Amino acid sequence: MSEATVLENVQTDEIDYRELDRIIEEEFNNDKENLIMMLQAIQKRYNYLPRPALEYLSLKIEIPTGRIYGVATFYSTFSLKPRGRNIISICLGTACHVRGGERVHERLEELLSIGDGETTEDKRFTLESVRCIGCCSLGPVVKINEGIHGRISSDQVEKILDHYE
Amino acid sequence: MKIQSVKDLEKVSQAYISNLYMPDKIKVNIGMASCGIAAGAKAAYDKILKEYPDKNGIHLCQTGCIGFCEEEPLVEILEAGKPRVMYKHITEDKIIDAVQGYIAGEFNKKWILGQMKDPRSLLEDDVDNPLAGVEPIEGVPVLEDIPFYNSQVKIAMRNCGYIDPDTIEEYFARKGYVAFIQALKEIKPAEVIDIIKESGLRGRGGGGFPTGTKWATCAKHHGDHYIICNADEGDPGAYMDRSILEGDPHSVLEGMLIAAIAIGSRQGFIYARNEYPLAVKRLVTAIKQAESYGLLGENIAGTDFSFNIKISTGAGAFVCGESTALMASLEGKVGRPRAKYVHTVEKGFRENPSNLNNVETYANVPAIVLKGAEWYGRMGTEHSKGTKVFSLVGKIKNTGLVEVPMGVSLRDIVFTVGGGIPKKKAFKAVQTGGPSGGCIPEQFLDLPVDFQRLSEVGSIMGSGGMIVMDQDTCMVDIARYFLDFLQEESCGQCNPCREGIKRMLEILTHICDGHGKEGDIELLQELGNMVAKASLCGLGTSAPNPVLTTIKYFRDEYESHINDKKCPAGVCKPLFHYEIDEEACTGCTLCAKKCPQDAITGEKKKPHKLEQDKCIKCGICYDSCKFDAIVVR
Structure with a gap:
């Protein structure tokens, strides 16, 4: 298992919430079962999982941030730190x-x-x-x-x- | 058009048959699965597009992988009335010459793998061989007769490399969806289950559980039934599921549809591996096409049967290949297995009866329904029927995917189909079953490969990975490698697996670093037996297999690591060093040029010298020396 990782903060204005809405609502139907694929889409957009995006996702689909963090750290694809070019x-x-x-x-x-x-x-x-x-x-x-x-x-x-x- | 009957399938496919088998203009098929693309197939494809804009006079087509990955990029050229030729290693710099040579009737035999004798699949024995009467090229081997293909029987991979995976009509043309329409209209669901039961088909994903029995149990329980396809091929070294999904996605969809009829399900899921983007892309296309023909969706073929399939992607967790973990992951949760007091066929996905089979299992189903249980049962051994796809990789000449009847010996697979070990090195072991399997030594090479016999020697069939190892592979390092993998992939919820594997890995790492001590082997065995007995799921119970089998068959290697502090294979860095054999060294200077540390010096045509304190044992000199003058001491 990966070691405990600290969620990385980014400037909140770097996150395009309209786009997040599009991913969460249109692409994945606001459906909790699609959490892993939502995270993949967010990571694809930002190259990692920024903390404000996860907090917003948590509010939208009503899953505690802690549980989203659990999923994000369990699967090896996800990175909570910005990655290289x-x-x-x-x-x-x-x-x-x-x-x-x-x-x-x-x-x-x-x-x-x-x-x-x-x-x-x-x-x-x-x-x-x-x-x-x-x-x-x-x-x-x-x-x-x-x-x-x-x-x-x-x-x-x-x-x-x-x-x- | 919505398909209503087998006649409709025939009608639609009519226009595609000539293009598949007897194109009126020259047709170029390029094997474009991930492996082919990585080897340069996409560049070759683009080269044709560039040289023949508007595909002037040429019909260019992509196919999946025909299995012989070692020779990729594989390009096939055909035209009605002319031989059908498979070219090997056709990169972008060769493809135009190959095409022009074919047109001119001049064949560069060095580039040719073989000429095909019969392109039909096993399901098409009622149509004539389209290549009958074609004058063969003299001096070119028949593709089906070369050792790699000679003993292969293709059922699960029947269409891989023969059709364009993005064209459903080509799948129709090779009897695709006929079994499904028959199962829907002519056979009762219980009879479908009986056919699968009688065929003796067992799960191809690892466990080997009888598929028909699983279907029957699932159908018996009440609730919303789900049909799930495990496409989370996590075993390192196994890639047949990727190849089937990339080369023939409809065979899997059709298998799932038949399972849905048999069990009574309206909704299917494919849990695909995130590392396989092309497979997912082709599945998405395949599902759309099946929907457009009314083969997926509501009221299929005018009946009251409705079925939809959704693709879900994993995110890199080996343990999600385990059924309960997979279903948790499908629900968007952390993929932790649960104890199976209640099986998933009773309460699985969303607490409902769920049938989980893997890609290769589903791909077999349409063929069995169409040809009958008796036909399928004629192949294989008493308790393992049919064929199995193996990925033959590692230290082997003919790397690739091979589908052979169960019961073929390991020796035949490794030395005949696989062509043996490259660079005249000695065979040491073959590892089957991935991280849950074991290493099988030379003494068991004549073992007929089936579920039972593999488990008798301490290994498993698993999903069909076969990693061949030669004299340069250290068995202690291999055991350490697998435990390192499993330690990382353990979900961590049960103690025996989480702590046991970690402690075993520590001991093995000590041994590989030269700090092994007496009693380590026995301790590993004791811990291994405990982990196997007390872990919650299959990952833990099978985790010690690589360690226990290597101790059983290669104890001497463990002992030389522990007692003599030597790694005979030259892998564990603290336990060996390289030397230059002055008699063998010709002074070609290659190693000195390549050494990143400048540790090797010497004059041309005179034996070179290696300075031990500069050497980082990177192995570049060992790999590059053509005269075996770099030796492991």
Whole structure:
């Protein structure tokens, strides 16, 4: 389980509440059962889950913020901290692991000087490990944003990162 | 048009059959599942669009994955009266040449995987083979006869790679929705259940519970019945469900529809993995298309049967593959399993009777209803009928998805279909069943693969992941890897799983770091047995499997870690170092160029030297040396 994380505050005026209404009401019908998908939509918009958005969501669908926090911290997709411009997902599924994924992971941590789940100071990259994205034939695999880089070895990592600003 | 009968299905599909099998102009099928796209298929697709604007003279089409992921991007070219050719590794720089070569009748044989003998699915044995009478290309192997495909029998994956997943009419053209219409109009719900029961189909998601029995029990209970599809394929190393959803989503929808008739349900849910965006996209399209033909919605095919399907996405939690956790997650809650005094078939989603099967199980259902229980039961072994899709990955030449009848030996799967271990390395083990499974050593290679035999050797079928390991894989590290995974994924509500796995992981980490001590192995076994007995759900009860099987079959590796402080496979960094074998080293300088630490020095054509205090054991030199001159000590 992830460690306790503090909800990050943003300036309230950064949140577009009309858009939140659209997500909550139109896209997901104000339905509590759609909580996880609402959170996904909010994260897609802000790149993370900002505290005011969750508090607003809590009022709208009448679920205590504490319970929303519980859901947001239980599922590994969600981030309560702002993430970088580029999200690096290093696959550590079994196939990638036996083909040397861990070495690629170590090289990434070394080059970016950050650990798993952290963001570089310049907000250029966030490094996240994932368990299997289903591209096992290409292992070891690194997914950066939507692009998948397959069959990479640790010495190619630096070059790949250069493509992302 | 709303489909009312099997005749309607035939009428709609008529216009698509020639395009599927005998296109009057050249047709290019590009395998565009996630794996293909990652290998470069999308770039190849775009290249054709660019070179042949308005698709001038060319019919360009996307398909799902035909399973041979190692050779992707896979591109198939066909035209009426000409051979149907499957090309391998066709990236954007090759695709135009491949197309032009096909048009000119000049085939670059190095690029060809094979020529197809018969493109029909198992369900189409009443139509003629459209390739009958076509003159084959000389010197090009028949696709179905190459070792990778030779022993495969495709039922669940019958359409993957053959049709455009975004075109429902192509699914109709391969007998799609015929079984559903028959089940709706000609067969009684109880008889549908009997067919599934008699077929011997067992759940393909992990547990292997008899599907027909599950349906019958669910139908018996009163309430609003729900049909749920588990598409939360969480086992690392297994991706057949993704491939089915991306390549043939309608087979799953049809399977769910048949289950809905049998059980009496109005509402279905697909719980899909968030990591599979393309699968979700194709499902959304498929549901819309099925609705437009009146195959989903109210009063389907003029009957009083109504059924809708909603897609819900998970958010990255392995434990949500467990039925009660999945249903909690569907309700928008934290995905924690509950004790199953009352089963989900009685009280599941929204406290109502809920039938949960996985993607591959549903994909099998239409074929069984159409061809009959007896046909299905002829394949497989006594207690495991039919076929199973395995994802053959890891240290294996032919990585890919293979669907073989149950009972085929591990040796056949790994060495014949899979082509064996690359780089002439030695086979060590095959891991089945994901984090809940075990590692099977060489001595059991002749084991016929079915539910029972796998559990006899301490592993499980699981969802069909098969991760092949060679001499460079450390079994202690693998056990540590799985426990690390499970520790992170444990929902944390029951003590044995939460604390037990954590303590086992600590011991294994100590061993891998070189701090193992006498008695650790026995302690691991004791803890493992406790966790297996006392945990609440399947995640915990099966969690010790990877540790217990590696101790059972690879105890020597544990002992050398603990007693000699050595990792023979060269994985656990504190327990080995690299050396250069001066006799084998040719002085090619490759390793020195690649070393990020400049730890390797030497002159051209003279044996190199490695400075141990600079070396970070990143393994780049070991992987790149062509002469086996970097050795693990």
